[in-house]
Amino acid sequence: MQKHTLISDLIETLAQHKRPIINHVMNSWRGCDFTLSEPKLVKSYVMDKNAGVDYLNKNLAKSINGAQNRFVLKFGGVYAHQRPYIARNSTNVSTHPGTNISERCELADLLCITVFVDNKKNVISSQASFFQAKKDDVLDNQTQRWFYDFDDQFDYAASSFWEKTAANTAGRSMPNWAEQRASAFQYLILNNGTATARLSPWNVNHKHLFGFFIYRLMTFSAGKSYDFNESASGGWSSVVNDVLRMGANKMSGKARNSPDLDELVDHFNDFLDHDVYFLEKNDPGVPIVIAIIQDTKQG
Structure with missing residues (x-):
């Protein structure tokens, strides 16, 4: 079957569960302590029992x-303690x-990614989005704001963040607004027990429930x-692969058609019968929430 047909079949199935998906995702924040700082609150969502x-x-x-008996869904979480920092270039700063x-500033506080695989765990397609987390619906750090809302490129601030990447260079380019930037780099407002996704640019003030975002991410x-095949380009897929490579570092797993993502899938896999949901790392990286969906009839 063609990729388009497989994704369409998945969308049709998930659309029947739209309201439960949104509600369960919103309820998944209730087990978190919203008095915590942004990094600790994100860690709670990624790692704590009975939450996230x-x-x-x-x-x-x-x-x-x-x-249903065709698609199998599983979630995984990776928490990294050392965030990669980026340096804005002089032209954008001026x-x-x-x-x-x-x-x-930090690249992100959270990466959310959906990966759709066949019954041999080959990646069919994947979607990703980065978030800066905020405790209030106020953005007072203009360095972070302009990084998400304006900059067309950046450099990693330390060589340890890029020297082992597929692109093997410090510089990265950002997607433009015609390339889904608004949904690729977002803000996560964590306030009064509720999680809200706010698209970039900040001043457009386009917000919706985090549960609705996850539903849309899972339905592409x-x-x-x-796309792993673009991971050495220095563009969007390089940025995602950089973080996946940090997350997958030292994991055992088999590289198939999307190395680094494949290792993450393997770590959290066996789907229904495997209860490994979390991984905590002291290495550099961005916390990751991954939704893995397997088509058991395709492969």
């Missing part, structure tokens, strides 16, 4: 997997100066497509 990833597996995945004297209508 664990809640989604016990409730949302269980519901969808029990309702146009839109930020508030950090160094004009450096949010985020931006990631």
Whole structure:
């Protein structure tokens, strides 16, 4: 079957569960302590029992997997303690100066990614989106803002963030607005027990429930497509692959048609019978929430 047909079949199935997906994702935040700082709150969502990833597996995945016999859903979480920092270039800074004297900031607080695989765990398609997390619906760090809302390129601030990447260079280019940038780099507002996705640019003020974002990500209508074959280009897929490679570092797994993502899939896999949901790393990286969907009839 063609890729388009497979994705269309998946979308038709998930569309029947739209409301439960949105509701379960919103409920998955209820087990988190919203008095925590952004990094600790993200860690709670990724790693804690009865919250976040664990809640989604016990409730949302269980519901969808029990309702039909073709697609199997599982969630995984990777938490990294050392965020990669980026350095804005001088041209962008001169146009839109930020508030950090160094004009450096974190790449992201969270990467959300959906990966659709066949019954041999070969990747059919994947979508990803980066988030900066905020406790209030106020953006006071203009360095972070202009990085997401304006900059066309950046450099990693330290060689340790890029020297082992597929692109093997410090520089990366950002997608433009015609290339799904608004949904590729977003803001995550964590306020009063509710998670809201706010698209870039900030001033457009386009917000919706995080649960609706996850539904759209799983149905390939949010985020931006990631392709391993473009991971050495220095563009969007390089940025995603950089983070996946950090997350997959030292993992055992078999590289198939999408190395680095394949290792993550293997780590969290065996789907229904495998209860490994989390991985905590002291290495550099961005926390990851991954939704793995397997088509058991295709392969």
